[in-house]
Amino acid sequence: MKWVYVFILSLFSLLLLGEGIELWTVMNQAEGTQFGISLFGIDIKNDVFKENMPVYALGFSVASIIPIMVAGTIVIKDIHRK
DSSP, X not given: OXXXXXXXXXXXXXXXXXXXXXXXXXXXXXXXSEEEEEETTEEEEEEEEGGXXXXXXXXXXXXXHHHHHHHHHHHHHHHHHO
């Protein structure tokens, strides 16, 4: 069962990192002043100014570290118990 948790946490981490990378790339190519940010099809914020997009991109990128660290901790604990 713990490997299911590791898989789900790793997948969630990759999705957060993907959203952060997408925001970094869109930020440089975007035209206009305001943008909407959504994660998994859910609107998080509808009116983000272009100047504030690096904050959101960095937030998603850093937030992707937490689930992968938890998954790594589960794996390391499993290895040390054997």
